[in-house]
Amino acid sequence: GTVLIVPRGVKVSLPLQAFFATEGAGAVFPHTLVILEEGSRVTLLDGMLSPDLPARSFGSGVADLILGEGAELTYVLFQQWGLGMEYFHHQRAVLGRDSHLTTITVALGASLSKATIESVLCSPGAVSDMLGVVFGDGEQHFDHHTVQMHTVGNTTSDLLFKVALDEQAYSAYSGLIRIDPGAQKANAYQRNENLVLSSTAHAETLPNLEIEANDVRCTHGATVAPVDAEQMFYLMSRGLPPRDAKRLIVEGFLQPVLDRISAKSLRDMVSAKVDEKIARRRF
Secondary structure (H helix, E strand, O other): OEEEEEOOOOEOOOOEEEEEEOOOOOEEOOEEEEEEOOOOEEEEEEEEEOOOOOOOEEEEEEEEEEEOOOOEEEEEEEEEOOOOEEEEEEEEEEEOOOOEEEEEEEEOOOOEEEEEEEEEEOOOOOEEEEEEEEEEOOOOEEEEEEEEEEOOOOOEEEEEEEEEEOOOOEEEEEEEEEEOOOOOOOEEEEEEEEEEOOOOOEEEEEEEEEEOOOOOEEEEEEEEEEOOHHHHHHHHHOOOOHHHHHHHHHHHHHHHHHOOOOOHHHHHHHHHHHHHHHHHOOO
16 A cells, blocks of 8 residues: 655645556555645555456555645546456545645546545635546446535535446446535535447436535536537548547547646646547547
């Protein structure tokens, strides 16, 4: 596992990377603990990697993120397990006063990938941005559940999860915005967008609100749609073959989330991995 403790007032300028990798079948149990003390700042990419595995394998991972007052954390979970892996992940963040957390979940691998991603905003001024990119093909199965928990007022959370599916891939998304009693002036936003690239791919989405305060601003939305025929026509009329046109549409659909990785080196690396998987598709 990985333990990262950033002392009070320390601002790490370069992004950090930690990788958990396996080459053989079996079981893996990654655990990441990140503690940011008051006024500190860091960016961490947490990678999970393997080739396709020769036998059915199991993984259970945990990430605990703790932000002190005024701390800033960008946490990128990059999941690229090989086929054969069935991976379950639980991520929980606790945000202190005036802290800012950006979590970016990138899910490309595994035969089965199920993740619960939770942010608990328990002090005024806390901000949580929760972002996700999923690209599935073959018979991959993805299941993501997010929780935006506002226990006090004057807190903000913003969620955007984008999913693209081809062949027989499947995705289930459920999200909860919870506003506790007395958490006035809380702002929470949640959106899940799904792009279905074949008639046999399937996406389900279930956004939820539980609001027990009367002076808040909350919105949620979800879409499931095929590739836009007008976009395809436009690109093909410019000379692109159908395969390249669809690839560009998928890349453009996912890119707004990837662009929010502030560290350019990490953004370029993750974008290249996503583009690499998209480029392998025949569409």
